[in-house]
Amino acid sequence: MAQQSTKRPLKIIAGADSFGCNLKDVLVSQLRALNIQVEDLGTDKYYSVGEEIGRRVSQAADDPAVETRGLVACGTGVGVAIFANKFPGVYAATCLNPDEARNARSINNCNVLAVSGMNTTPEVASDVLKTFLETPFKSPCPASGSNPWPDEIDQFLENSIHEMNKIGTPKPVESSSDCHLCSLVKSREFNAVDIMPGGSISIVRESPTSAFVRFTAGSVEPAHHHTFGHDLVVLKGSKRVWNLSKGEKYDLGIGDYLFTPAGDVHRVKYFEDTEFFIKWEGQWDLFLDEDHAAANAAIDKDKEN
Known part of the structure; x- marks a missing residue:
């Protein structure tokens, strides 16, 4: 089952705009069939959906009991990702095929999947979601030639998560003559x-x-x-x-x-x-x-x- 790919129980917060709502509904049904907890926020403006799900995933990032990810959909899958990514600890990626989802999970530890209601069929989107659920961070992916990452790349990816979390936080003022x-x-x-x-x-x-x-x-x-x-x-x-x-x-x-x-x-x-x-x-x-x-x-x- 998909939940076995993570140590914590998985929860998905889903939402879409009017161009992505039909595809979102298909994927929410797929998640529930897998017995994955889903909170469906319904349909709203793409920037409101992206903002709300980004905020919720960010707030839940340090929850030791549950791993919270997001599922967002709009016409292109781009707008919702932009607004979800405005929150720390959120790594939203627009994925139009399973390879993109596998790369996003392996390289970027993507925790919000954005899909396109206009450019992705339900069948392809279903495979994208399955890949998003089952691919661990730093696992073999198309970008690695489907081979395990070399040790130096593996360490880089591990460090990147901590470094990315610092982006946007104020840097301390150094007490030097150059300050x-x-x-x-x-x-x-x-x-x-x-x-x-x-x-x-x-x-x-x-x-x-x-x-x-x-x-x-x-x-x-x-x-x-x-x-x-x-x-x-x-x-x-x-x-x-x-x-x-x-x-x-x-x-x-x-x-x-x-x-x-x-x-x-x-x-x-x-x-x-x-x-x-x-x-x-x-x-x-x-x-x-x-x-x-x-x-x-x-x-x-x-x-x-």
Whole structure:
């Protein structure tokens, strides 16, 4: 009997969409004739069926008492497999003939069989299901030339199941000098790019983009504008910003915030070594509206006033 191929009693959760329901009903009858426990979820949209059976098989993966597999059917057998495979520990495969089922079980430990209601006859589907039930993981199959797998391939297949289960799980953050998150916490030492004399920028995120910007004491940003608006918070030092488009100026120190709208022309003077955090939408750009000589002359004139 098919159940003898597994140490645990076998349970099959079945479901289909309207294009695969007739074939699913035939296969459910076959399973019940083999005295295999079947839970038939009936007919629904292909993505709902795939999702529900994938979830149920995933949740039951570690049950020591029962081995739970899935049987899904739609027009092609592809859509239901896609959505079943969105859950960890689920290895759904669309099989149109017994050889494909044997390969899927032997190589991938397939635990959800997907069949095509439009392209597979009930007779062929019956053979596919029988093969799916009776083929153990790592057994001889067409891909192995119907011979036992060599030891190194056998070990690879065994390890692959454990490695595949890790896919999609967050990796721990390594506490090394190469860890950008650690750099952010410690000293914000990202790769800096010079943007003008005395100034550099370190991009830390994109979309929305955020960065740390540093300028040395005495540095000047000539009048310029961007195609994006930007928010900034001063983390260290002090600066003065002239918004030439609005005719306003702002003296900023540690903890001060400023938003500059897109297109506003602004000039900046740094009174001491200064660092600030800046955030904007889109890619970085900068368009100069004057040179350094003109900027310094304008700043000197402002002092006189």
